[in-house]
Structures are given as C-alpha cells and as structure tokens.
Amino acid sequence: MAFVTANWNPLGDAFYRKVELYEMGWSLKDGLRDCHVAAAPYGGPIAVLKESQRCSPSVRPQLDIYTASGMPVAAFPWKSGVVKQLGWTVGDDLLCVQEDGTVLVYDLFGSFKRHFSMGNELVQSHVLEAKVFHSPYGTGIALLSGTFRFILATNIEDLKLRRLPEVPGLQGAPSCWAVLSQDRQSKVLLAAGPDLYMLDTTACTPVIPPGLTPQASSIVHMAVSFSYKYLAFFTDSGHVWMGSANLKDKLGEVETKMKTPPKQMAWCRRPKGQQPSVVVMWEKNLLVAGQCQETIQYHLDEDSVLVPEMDGVRIISGSHHELLQEVPAACEEIFKIASMAPGALLLEANREYEKESQKADEYLREIKEQDLLGEAVKQCVEAAGYEHEPETQKMLLRAASFGKCFLSNFRPELFVHMCRDLRVLNAVRDYTVGIPLTLPQYKQMTVQVLIDRLVHRKLYPLAFEICRYLKTPEYQGVSRVLKHWACCKVQQKEEADEVIARAISVKLGETAGISYSDIAAKAYECGRTELAIKLLEFEPRSGEQVPLLLKMKRSQLALSKAIESGDTDLVYTVVTYLKNEMNRGDFFMTLRNQPVALSLYRQFCKHQEPETLKDLFNQDDDHQELGNFYVRASYQEGKLETRVSLLQSAVDEYNKAKNEFAAKATEEEIRLLRFQRRVEEEKGERVLGCSLHDTLHCLLTLGLHKQAEQLYKDFRVPDKRYWWLKLTALAEKEDWEELEKFAKSKKSPIGYLPFVEVCVKHLNKYEAKKYVSKVTPEQKVKAHLAVGDLEGAAEAAIERRSEGEVSLVLSRCSATTDRTIVDRLNRARAAAAKK
C-alpha cells in the first residue's frame, strides 16, 4: 500500500499530495520561460504566447493553444499589438488583452471571433496590467492603466465599462492587486506600499487586514481564493497572511523565511478541507503554507505556472502537469499507514479474499462486529472518486463491491453512480482529450457544461457517447451534440451542398428536438444559402423556417411555409413583408397563388385599407365582391347622389358577375331612394333610408294612399303582403271605417282571420266581431276564441268534429263559469269517441 502514500506530505493535521496528471505532449523550446501562459480552470485549455522580443518587430511570436495534456489544438502567428494578458472565458474563448486596451476574442481553434475596446483612453495611457476573472455574472476583465486608474468590466458578453475611482496619493503602480467579487459586485483590492485600499464603483476605502504582523511594511503579493471567500497576502517580511476576503477574520499567518517576492501565489483549499492553505511559487521552489508553522517545500526544476482550482492547484511546467491538493478525508482514512478505519479494513479484506486467504473473513468480521460495514463500503466508494489512477479506483470499487455482498439493504445508487461518473471522468481525462477534471469539479460544472466543453472541442463522438451512456434526455443531450456537429459540418467548405445536407439528415434523422433552422441559419451565416434552404426542408416546425427564409430573401418560400404552419399571424407577417418588398403587381400575383394568404390579406384590408381591397377584387375580376364593396361603400356615404352613383357601380358589377337578382334588387334600391327623396320633398316626411315595407307603412298611416298604391304597383309587392301592411297600418291608425272599406274592396288574399286578430290586438273587439263571420271554417274556432266568444268557438269546434279544437276550447274554459259549454264539449267529445 505504500505506493499510494508515496507522494503524501503532512502539514499540520492534514496531508498534501502532488499527483501527476500528464506528461506534457507539447514540445516547447525553452519550457515556459518568458511566456504568457493562460490555462482555463476546470482542466481547460492552455494558451501560450512567447513574450515578444521588442528588438525585432519583424519576428512575429506564435500563439499556441493546447489541451491540458499539451496536445496542440491550434497555432497561429500573432500579428496584432503587444499582448498584456491572456485569459479564457467560461465559454472556452480566448481573450487577448492588448496594450492599447483592445481585447481580441478567439475561439478554441484560434479563429478570430470579435474584438472590443476597454476604453479609448488606453490608446494613450496604455495598459499596465490586466486580469481576467470569473464570477457568477460571467467572465470579466480588470485593467490598470498607465495613469494608474482601474477599469473594470464584469461581463464581457454584456460589456459595461466601469472606471473605478482614483486612489488618493497613488503615484506609481501598486505593488499588487486583485479582483474580488463581493455583494454582487466586482471590486479591486490594491496594495500601495504599506496601505491597502478597496475600490468599488463608487468609493475608494482604505482597509487594514486584522492581525497582520507588525514586521511587514508592505504587501508584495496577494491571492484570492477560487470562491472569492478568502484572501492571502505575502509581505516583504516573508510572512503569508491568510484571512477572509471581507478582511474581518484572520485565519493564520506563516513565516516563510523567504524575502523575495513570489512569482505566483494561489489558494489550495478543498471544500470541506481541514485547513486553509496557500501555495507560493518562486523561481525554483514551491511552498505550501497552512495554519501550522511548518510548511511543505518542493523543488522546481523548470518554469511553472499555478492554476487554481476549486479543490487544489494545478502546476504546469514545460514537461509535466501536476495536481497539488489536500488529501481528501476518505482517501486519508483508507490509505494512511496503519489505519484501522472501516474502509481500510474492507480494502484489506478484499485483498486477502483475492488471495484466497481466510484472513479476509477475519477482517470482515472485525468490521461487522463494529457494525460499520455500510460505512466501509461508503468510504471505499467515496475514495475511489478522489483517485486518479484507474487501477486504484478499481481496487477500491472492488473492495466496495465485495463489502456490499454482505449487506442486505444497501442502496445501490451510490456505487452505480460512482462507477458511471468515474467512467466518464476517465474518458475525458484521457491523454487525447486532456480534460483533467476531479470529481468535485465535475459535479460543480455539471454534465451539461462538460458536454458543451466537449462539443467546443469538436469531440462529437465522445460527447454523443457520454450522453447516451448517462441517458441524458435527448433534448439536453444527443440532440444538442448533433446540432453542434451539424453546425460544424456546414462550415466544411470543400464538400458539396448536396453531400452535406444528406450527411446531416442521415445522422440526425428523426432525433427529437433538433432545430434544423438553427443549423440552416449557421449555413446561411457561412454564405451557403442553397445548403441552408436544403436543410430547412428537414425542419418539421414550419414556423421556425419562416424568419430565416425571409432573411435569405426567399419570401415566396417563406409564405408557403408560413401557410403550412397554420399560424395565421406568421402568414400576416410574411404578407406585410412581401407588401413592402415587392411592387404591387407582383405582390398581388403572389397572393393570387396563395388563397389562404389572399383571404387573410383581404380581411386585413377590409379593416385597414378598403381601397386596396377594391384593387384586389378588380385584379381577380371578382365582380360579385366588387358589387358588395360598392354597396358597402354606399352606406358610408351621406349624399344621395354619391350614394346612387355607388349603387349604380354595384349594379354594373353585379351584372358583370351575372348576378341578375342582385343587380335588379340594387336597381330597385336606387328607385326607392329616388322615390323617397320625392316624397320627402313633396310631403316633408322623413322616409329616406327606410325599407320599402316601412315606407309603405309610413305612407299608409299618413293616409297617402295614392303614393302607396303607386309604390305597391311599381315594386310589384305581393298582394298578401300589401294587404297585411294596409291592414296593420289602418288598425294602428284606428281608422276602422277605412279598414272595413278595404276589407270589402275585394276578396282578401290573406283571409279574414288576420282582420280579427289585428282588431283584437288593438283592443277593438267590436270591430273584430265584424270579420268573424267572414273567416274560413278551418279558422273559425280560432277567430271565435280571439274575440273571446267561447260559445261560438264551441259550436264551431263541435261542428268541425275536431278533437284537437274541442280540447283547445276546453282548455280556455273555466270550470266554474262556463259550466254549460264544458258539458256540451265533453258530450261532443264522448260522442266522437263512441264513433
């Protein structure tokens, strides 16, 4: 077991270990000497730029991008200005901060993406120092300008430059500074000689670290922890001060006996770690300082760079890549020499078991006696997660698996998940992939982000397999990977559109949640319109295709897709677009071929642009609708002449539409209007706009019988209706005499029951009775009932021998007052029943 603890070093109560991650695959001439190096956290990529030799501007330095294992990813000669700082964004983009304040953004493969400036003043004053930092709000940049002012941008994706307040009395560059993220804002902490200032957007506040050794006269280096919770200072007296980032508490102070300012300093603290510790690096040595007075010292053979991580520090040198961290508790319990922890015993038991020794049972018994077998399994599983070597992982998992056999209700998830996670981790840690994630880092960044990282590196097959292996929902997993793959594929200029489109459709197939329109948009972005159109064909959501098609000026296609989607709002949108883009003729022609769009546009015009509507009908030779259009228009017109002329146009259109009826009716309307105007002029009665019926009624009640007669003849009003009209009009006027005359004028085409009823309605039973005798036998009963003559009704009903009518009369009779009638009716009914 000795080999596991070989690289352990004790510090206070804890152990520290330095694990080799990779032997670097790169070949650097002078190692990392005189290089700008930027390595992204979470095992991210490394960018290396040889510091330019100012003497010969003709020699262009080379910018190289490597994986964490030193595999080259991209390399290109640096042609822009003097680089002050390199850094990576959270989205794996490389930031190159230039002396003039310009920041150039490259992707992982060294293709230029965009650039932005950190302020014009920097062109003059230059950038003295720059730092790239990460916060919950994204990737930020902080600069120190030549005039010793700080400029800060918290999120470069949403660039808002903040010029921090001036530091009073600051004459030269501060000896050191750092960016803090506190209270949801980014601040700068700087040391100028003996003084320490906190700068935020509004103020510059002097601060004093509690309990800083009096021997120190100035702070020469500082480091912020990964979580922004802790702060460390290195003083000119060689002390390392550690405390909380809000400068309220002191955690410890260690004297290093080194007076030279360090090259780099970084926090080395794991979550739930036993003690805070800081790694300090000089030219040739490395020192770990914790809460106790001792330190661990390492010798450095070559130039190195420290990369702080959430659970340790990575040390990158020209030839090696190592991880320095506090040994996690589970590993310590198991592997510490002479440990009697349950996990250690279980590991031993398994070892004996594999040797087929009965000692296995002894060890196992020992654990079981203390009832700690569950604990032992957990320890082994947990420790496996912290180990880098697959062999060690396997050994621990085997032990856990062995222990599990003796437990009846141990939940399997812990073990299964660990195996799965380790499999993924080992895959991405592989030399060829080069993402040396630890388990806590992996948990922190989530699988989602890991997939993103792999996709950024174009490691599609691996990402795909991981998604499938972890059974990530298609939407978040496989589909996303495939989409990125396809977006990458469309950029392969050398392949034909046809080939690419086919390749993509074959691979993506029916995979759920693929947005073909996103891929097409990418193709269009790369100038491959034809390919984009081909790809859009695969998009099942027609609605999604429309905006891109419009962008590509394929408006006709966009229109048919919008129609296909059924979303009328989308159709309207395309139609409005077309209307603005095309000349009227073409626009109308286009609509003509798309009936759905046409009817929608008609609706739009009906409310918004009536005149256009007319043009539309005209173009389609839709005379019926044109006729309707004129009729509608005539009702919006106040002047009679205009109205008549509009109606005349309607008549013409109806004639063209061969709608004889409508044409005639409209002609009649014109005639009626003219007639009404005449009546108004002659008689001063307001009848204009009334219907023919109402006009007649009006004339009759006014006693203008001659005019009414004329209208009746001119408009060929059916006799029946005219009789009704005259009857009601006269009754309304209570002109009973005229009514009687009218009734006798000739045989009524509507019979005489209406006369009875209308009279009754006007409460004149006397007049009503006059007509009862004239009513046809079928209606006699009704007529008698209408005038309230029960006896007559009864007589008529009995005469007619109608069961229904007898009942009807009966229902009107009151049992008390109409006794005799009721008896009569009942008798008649009984008689009818006998027959």
Place this chain on the structure above:
Amino acid sequence: MAAHLSYGRVNLNILREAARKDLREFLDKCAGSKAIVWDEYLTGPFGLIAQYSLLKEHEVEKMFTLKGGRLPAAEVKNIIFFVRPRLELMDIIAENVISEDKMRSPRDFHILFVPRRSLLCEQRLKERGVLGSFINVDEYILDLIPYDGDLLSMESEGAFRECYLENDQTSLYHTAKGLMTLQALYGTIPQIFGKGECARHVANMMLRMKREFAGCQTQVLPVFDTLLLLDRNVDLLTPLATQLTYEGLIDEIYGINNGYVKLPPEKFAQKKQGEGEKDLPTEPKKLQLNSAEELYAEIRDKNFNAVGAALSKKAKIISAAFEERHNAKTVGEIKQFVSQLPHMQAARTSLANHTSIAELIKDITSRQKIPPPLHPGLYLTLLHFSIIVVLCCISCVPPYVSASEAFFDNLTVEQEFMTGVDTDKVNTYIEDCIAQKDPLIKILRLVCMQSVCNNGLKQKVLDYYKREILQTYGYEHILTLNNLEKTGLLKLQTSTRNNYPTIRKTLKLWMEDANEQNPNDISYVYSGYAPLSVRLTQLLARPGWRSIEEVLKMLPGPHFEERQQLPAGLHKKRQQGENRTTLVFFLGGVTYAEIAALRFLSQMEDGGTEYVIATTKLINGTTWIKSLMDRLEEPPF
C-alpha cells in the same frame, strides 16, 4: 369554487388550474400595484378562469375598459393591457400610451395578448412608436376554457364566420394549439376521427405539431380514447332548429353568455308579506348556470315538457325535508336537522329560481296565464304548496295547447321542414311572418332551414324570399344574404335530386314517437328531431362510420381517421365494462341541445362511451345567424 369541473369523467379543473397558474405568474412578473385595462370581449371568458379575488390577491387594484383617449387616473405602478391581438385595439392602446400624462409619476406598461402574441400587432405598436414603452409583452395562452364538468369552449364568437365565410383559419390554429395543450395535460389521444374541411385542417396541424414537439412528450396515461372533430357545416340544420331542452330554451329566449343569463327581474322579486308592490327590481337578474347547482344539473338537459314534473318532484322532496323538523325530537336530531339547513335552503333558493325561469319560459311558449290564486308574487310565501300547484299547471297541459301561437306555429313549420313537408314551395307561414315584419333573424332561420332541408331552393323560391326580405327589412341585407349563400346556409338547388330525405332516413333524424318525459333516444331534445351531428357521433361509437359511408359522402368535406402513436408503456388497459371517453370537438359552435343529446348518450346504460364536448363557441340559431350578418348603418342624411 370550481369544484364542479372536477366531477366529470375527465377532471377539467386541471386545465383551469394550469390557466390560473399562468395568470398568477404573469401578474407577479409586474411587481407592485397594478391596474388592468380590459379588451371588453375578454372579461367574460376570463371570468371562467379567475374571479376578481384572484386578481386582487396579486395587487390588481383597478380595472378599466379599453377605450381611446387618456387612461383614467389610478395610483398604481403598473398598467396592464389584456387584449386580443387585433390591430384596431393596438391603435387604441397606442393612443392611451401616448396621451399618458408625463407630469405624473411614471407608470410601467405591460401588454398581455390573449390567446397568443402577434408579430403583426407588435409591428403596429412599433409603427406607432410605443412598443418600447412596454416592459413586458407577453402572451396568455387561453385556448380551451373549462366551461363545465364536461364542456370546453374557446368562447370565440366569430369562429364560424371566420372559417366558413372569410377563409380565415386563425381560430383553427388556436384549436389545434388548444388540443395540443389538452394532450400535454391529459395524454396523447390515440384515435382521431373527423368530418369536414376544417376538421381535416385541424387534424393535419395537430399531427404536424406533434412531429414538431417530438421528444418532449409528456408521459401521461391517455385520458381520452378518441377525438372526433366535426365541422359545423356538416350539420347546418341543427342550430337552426329551436332547442327544446330547458337549458336550450333559456339560451334561445334570454341568451346565455359565458355561463351567465340575465333574466327579467319581475318574477324574482323577493316580496315579503305586508310589503307594497312598489319597488320591483329593475336590474336584470343575473344567474350563473352550471352543474355546480345540483337541481340545474338535473333538469338542464330535460325536454322542457318534462321539467315541470321534475321540479314538482323536487319541491315535494324539499318540503318533505323541511317537514322533518317536526319529527326532530331529541337535541341530536334537531342538531342534525340544523346542520342540513344551509344545504336545504340553497336547494330551496335554487328551486325558486328555476320555477321562476320555467314560468318565464312558459309565458312565452304558452298562451295560458297562471291562474289568479297562484300569482307569482305569492309563491315564495306559500312555497311548499304553490310550487307544486304551479308546476302541475306547467306539466299537465298537453304540448300542442301549451305552445303559444307564435312559438307553436314556428315550431310546426320547423318540424314540417325537418320531416320534408313542402320544402320546395314558398311557405305561407314565412310569408305571413315577413308581411308582419317579424324579427329578421327568425325569418332567416326559417328560410335557411327550408333551404338546408331541401338541399337548396329553386331559383324562383329563393329569389322570392330574398326579394321579400330586401323589400321588408331593407336592401342593405343583400350582403347578409350573400354571406348566407357563401356559407351554404342558403343556396340554389343545383341538382334536381334532394338528398336530405336520404340522409334523414338513413340517420333516423326524425323519430315519430319521441318520448319527452323518459327519453330513449336523442331526438327528445328537439321533440322529434335527432341532431345530425350527434347522430354521427353516436354512429361512430357503434357500429362505426363504415356503415354510413354513403351518407357521409353526401355531407360536405372529407371524413377521415388518424392514429397517434402512444409512447411505449402508456397503452391503456381497459377494465371490463369501463367506458371509452370521446372528446367531440364542434368547429364553429355547438348548441345546448346537442350537448344535452351527448350527455344523454353518455348516461345510456349500455352506451359504452362517455363524451366530453369542446367547441369554439356555444351558439344558438339566433347568435349564429347574427354572427353572419353584415350590419350596415344607415348613413346620417
């Protein structure tokens, strides 16, 4: 409050809760006090989702109706416009925003589109220069609104007109979207049947949307077995006929809007003994009608002629329940009696209300007045006695006597048409009605009915009616007539063959012996006529449409069947005797009588299928014809 939604076969309260959750989330997005400016059209439908109390809980302090000019003053932080995506409304909103007083403390504007946001409208706001003034531009997806325990409505008034007259399929898109939402909550519906052009279009959109959403299917066990999409124009006849169920008649006579009816107040006067008759209420009485009211749920779907008996039975039960108090001797018994009092009193109020409504309807459908000793004002004081007597009056009178002339004659003509009597000639009753200038809609309903029952009218007959109508009601109605012709409600007979009799016979649309009291067939809802749409539904369940292929071909539009794949493991295992659940969607509207008929089918013992009904809007002949009319105002001279 909405418990009645959860009693049905399918718990529609889930849908309502989902809608309420969305509403709350939106309101909370606008922090602080707020005022809502309503597109008037939306208040009714929203009432079915949330009452004012919910809005109040989320700091809605004021409500206004959307209109031009300046917004009323309100000390609130947020102004939220709840609007349909209509351009004309955008102009009004723009006016509101522009005329906002700049001097006062600024208010935040938000806009909530119902049921869907619209690029076109946003573009219009942008043109008006106000789009930037809105903090939130959001949509509130409200397609299918739970209306009752087995009923969903989109409350989209213009749907029929848009689809069949203007060829605007917006409401069909919303329908498809609504059905997708429904499927997200209640599982994929494995079988889709349909008849009609619009049905086909909706089904196509649904299948397409399903492809679009592939992969994010919800793993919900399907609640519905079948979806039946029916175009309204497959059955143009049914809505034209006068509905004869209780609820149908209330709707025909007073109109039910968003679940509420407004009634003349006289019969609801709460008169106590000794009080004068002076202060009769003048405000219409507003009642909510749904299955939450036990009595209403019981009688709503009965033929009106059976309502009297039901009410009188109920009256007896209630008075018996009140009599119980005399039997209550021990303290325990009295306590039990008292605990039931609220429920009993509610039942009594409900009974009183419906007795009043039944009387109101009877006044219209019958020429008989209530005999003097039972003046309506008295029955509340003499409750136990008088109700029974009044109801006996309603129920004992034979139907052909009870119908008032107008109502009865109208019904007779309708039934003549439906049975195919003299449909090819000018009808004298219609003629007389026109001559007396009866309401135009009544005339149009009858003429359209004649046309539908005769598969179009002869040129001479058609022109005669049209001319009569134009001369009597005004030439402006030429556009309305044109609309009716475009939708097929009114048409010229093109072939000599009238296939309506064939349809009637094959589908048994006319049942001579309709039993109104104890129905054994759906035809009871129209006292003889079995609604075609419901017959199609019934035949689909058993024996299947294959048996009526010939008739289906005579009806407009294609008929089709589609199947939707269910995710593995979601195939329903039917218990023996468990009924199938079918969602019937009426595109273009459904009548209360049709709903009653479907409920009747659900309740049939050996039916085997239970129905949930969805529609674009609840309609009756009058509202339906009204929606197709073009109203031209006479210009001022």
